[in-house]
Amino acid sequence: MAFDVSLVGQLMAAGLFLAILALLMTGYLVAFTLGGLAILFGFAGMWVGAFDERLFAALPNRFWGIITNPVLIAVPLFVFMGVVLERSGIAESLLTTMGQVFGRMRGGLALSVVLVGALLAAATGVVGATVVTMGLLSLPAMMRAGYDPKLATGTICAAGTLGQILPPSTVLIFMADILQGANSAAQLAMGNFAPDTVSVGDLFAGAMIPSLILAAFYAGYVIFRAIVAPESCPPVAMTDAERRGLGRRVVSALIPPLVLIMAVLGSIVAGVATPTESASVGALGALFLAAVKLLADTHLGAPGDPRRDLNLFWFWLGFLGVLAITGWLFGGPGLLNLMLGVLVASLLAVVASGPLRRRYFDTLFRSCVSTMSITSMVFIILLGATAFALVFTQMGGTAMVRGFLEAMPGGQTGALLMVFLIIFVLGFFLDTFEILFIVVPITAPVLLMMGVDPIWLGVMMGVLLQTSFLTPPFGFSLFYLRGVAPRTITTPQIYRGAIPFIGLQIVALSILWIWPETVTWLPEVIFGAGPGGAPEAPAELPTDDFFDDDW
Structure with a gap:
């Protein structure tokens, strides 16, 4: 009996996506899950005629293009910068000093955590290092001062996650690379053969105001708690020597x-x-x-x-x-x-200096090892995600996603809400880079063809991914802090402490939705007229043939 090959391919693409999510939730290695299942489904697609085996020959060139991408070269350099600052003690010195400056007022230690979190996020862009550093140094001081454990842990987790979007953020670097390809494909499909670029600088500028808004919200919440519940964040007494x-x-x-x-x-x-x-x-x-x-x-x-x-x-x-x-x-x-x-x-x-030389090069060596470990982890996930994107796209996954989003009530608004909801829910279970490499490449082209501004979309997704770092039960910032917090602080206390800050994240997302100029204004001022979104969407979006030609 004859069967529709394109329909079978789309069903297999959906099965690939669901199988990857199911296996990731078991804790299996992300890179091997993405790449291994993609290849297995690709061979299965070859057997039923839904996948062309010659496309696998494109993978080595694609991998080489990722490794040599000049934009992504910035990732290990920014990671190295953050690790050096953390290992050299500069971050510790900043945190200790700011704690002494603000500690004499109610909520002062928490305010110093917000301020230092923003500075370390801008100076390092590494969420894990920021949360762990502040957890090791600030959390004991806050507990000795009599802080409510929920307020203390929530503030540390929230301030540490600012590294997700506060430039220079490694998340924004990968986001810019993905959106650049998606925006070019969307505009070419719509007849614009001179598409505007989406650069890392655009996203850095677009994320600046939203990240400052979030930092201000965090500080405002701390001040609110100091007013309505002063016993939850008492001041810290300082000695004459400290003053x-x-x-x-x-x-x-x-x-x-x-x-x-x-x-x-x-x-x-x-x-x-x-x-x-x-x-x-x-x-x-x-x-x-x-x-x-x-x-x-x-x-x-x-x-x-x-x-x-x-x-x-x-x-x-x-x-x-x-x-x-x-x-x-x-x-x-x-x-x-x-x-x-x-x-x-x-x-x-x-x-x-002999002794100093040994200390310095020991710090440098350890920083290089940490940088290599972090960078290798991210890039091997990216390589696995590349294999997934190839198989998913060529078996008709793009057409399936486009049809699904176009069928959403409300048009562009409904499609955006659905994608954001998917990202938010996946954030309960998956790491930021897993979501970034799986969801964004298959949804961004369709959203951009519907007229969404690429810079605004990238920053919104970045804030959503930041929210996922705070969301129980699997928020990674919560795990980072759990690893260094004393046993007297329970995991439910850490979870409850993050909830008010998740609410502040949602308020910030609402502001960015209602006033997109908070994202697009600064890039236009600094770099001139930016992409400004894709051209006006035509009555009918292009067929899937265009996306097939990408490979």
């Missing part, structure tokens, strides 16, 4: 991450460097800051020594002055050359 020289310590702790953030994001905004090149600026800057930190610890005394604080204070003020003069006289290229010069000088100073 002495606090202003100098604040300057010394704040300037290093702020300089790094300005170097990375400023080089993009000023047009001096591409996002990939700015990642190398951040990596070199982190090496310089780590060298200065170790030199100060070795030659200027232990942390808290008044002479050390005074010397560091004048060093960083002088460094800012030199940066300002260099920027005024020589512009952005002069600043980059200056940074390279001070990096070389600091490295020479480190090499000249």
Whole structure:
């Protein structure tokens, strides 16, 4: 009996998607689940005539294109920057100092966690490192001060997840790469043969205001709790020794991450460097800051020594002055050359000191190992997701998804709500990168063809993925904190502490939905007219033949 090959292919594509979700929930390795099941279903599709075996020959070239993609080169560099800051003790110094600044007021420690979480997110872009660092350093201090465990754990988890969307975010880098291909395909299918690009810089700029809104919401919630329930976040008493020289310590702790953030994001905004090149600026800057930190610890005394604080204070003020003069006289290229010069000088100073040399290169070695581990994990998932996208698309999965979204009541609005709901629910069970590599490539082209702005879509998905990091029972930020929290804090307390911040995330998503200009305004100001969304959707969307030709 004859059967419809295209229908069988679509059913197999749906089966592939469901099988992957089911196997992932058992805890099996993500990369092998995606790639292995895709290949097995591909062979099954070859047997029934729903998949062309010659398409497997395209996989090696596709893999090579991913590995050599200049945009994705920024990922290991940004990861390295964050790991160096965490291992060198710069993040610890910032967190301790800010806790002393705000700790004297009710809710002050929680406010310092929000502020430091935003700074570390912008300086590292690594959620796990931020949550673990703040959990190890801030959570014991908050418990000793008498904080409500739910407020303390919720604040740490929420502040740590800002690394999902606050630039430079590795999630936004991968999102930009996926949306660039999806936007080009959608606009070409709709007759626009000169499609606008969606760059990493566009998403970095688009995510800036939403991430600041979220940070403000977190701080506002802490202040609200300090007013209505002051017993949940009492002030912290400080000794005379801790008060002495606090202003100098604040300057010394704040300037290093702020300089790094300005170097990375400023080089993009000023047009001096591409996002990939700015990642190398951040990596070199982190090496310089780590060298200065170790030199100060070795030659200027232990942390808290008044002479050390005074010397560091004048060093960083002088460094800012030199940066300002260099920027005024020589512009952005002069600043980059200056940074390279001070990096070389600091490295020479480190090499000249025997014990310090060993400590520095031990920090560097451990940072490289962590970077290699994190980067390998992400990229091997991406390779598996590439095999999945090939098999799913070519067996008719794109047509099935497009038909499903077009059938949603409400048109574009209904389709967006359905995709966002799927991402949110999957966030209960799957990691961010798993959702990013599985869901976004198969839904973004259809949404963009329906007239959705690609930058707005990318930032909205980024905030949703950030929400998934907070969502019980499998929010990964909750797991990170559970791993370092004392046993006196129960898992249900961590879950309940995250719920108010999930509500704030939903309010922020509502603001971005109602006023999309909060996302699109800054990219237009910095980079000029952005993509501005896909062209007006035609009466009938193109057939699946266009997507088949992509491979």
